[in-house]
Amino acid sequence: MKAMAWLVLMGVMMGAQAGEEDSTPCDTVDTEQQAQACAAFNRQTAERELKAAFDELLARVDEQAAGQTAQAHELTARLQAAQTLWTQLRDADCKVETYAEKPGSKAFEAAWNTCLAQRSDDRSEYLQSLVQQ
Template identity: 80%
Template sequence: MKAMLWLALMGVMMGAQAGEEDSTPCDNVDTDQQAYACAAFNRQTAERELKTALDELLQRVREQAASPAQASELNAGLQSAQTLWTQLRDADCKLETSRQAPGSKAFVAALDTCLAQRSDDRSEYLQSLAQP
């Protein structure tokens, strides 16, 4: 039950960050099934926003670089850093969810919530880079 409350709370918090959607699975989370759907929705939303943040940063770098060679070098470094960050995020979330039975709905929801949180944090970081 403690896990359900935690998931519902995270769903409400993450749902508020999801944007100006008309209706989301995070509206009125009252059951475990709704909490699981909310966690999945939050992960999908966070990963979509992360991709957008990275794409926008890569574009800013191309626009601000002194030369095409510099842009190419910086973009390669950003792609490498993103790959390493993704590996760290996944390892951290695996560790963080290790108390749950792998494959269970609770495990998937906890993993989705962790990945969403970390992805949101990374999106904010990427958005702060190379600002004009």
């Protein structure tokens, strides 16, 4: 039951961040099934935003590299390597966070999706801060 309360709270908090759609699965989270749908929606949204932030950063590198293609290629390679390592770390951290849940269970899936969404949101913010520099 403690996990359900946590999922409902996360669903409400993450649903507020989704913002783009008029109606989301996070609008009403009263049941475990609704919490799972909300967690899956938040993961998809966070991963979409993460991809957009990474793509925007790569585009900025290309834009600012006028005449310096070697430097742009080197920086792009470093960014891609860092993103790959970050993805591995995110997945490892989420494996730790979801250790208490039985893999394949609904509780595991909801916790896994919530963890990935949170980490992806954090990474998106970081990448967006690099774009601003």
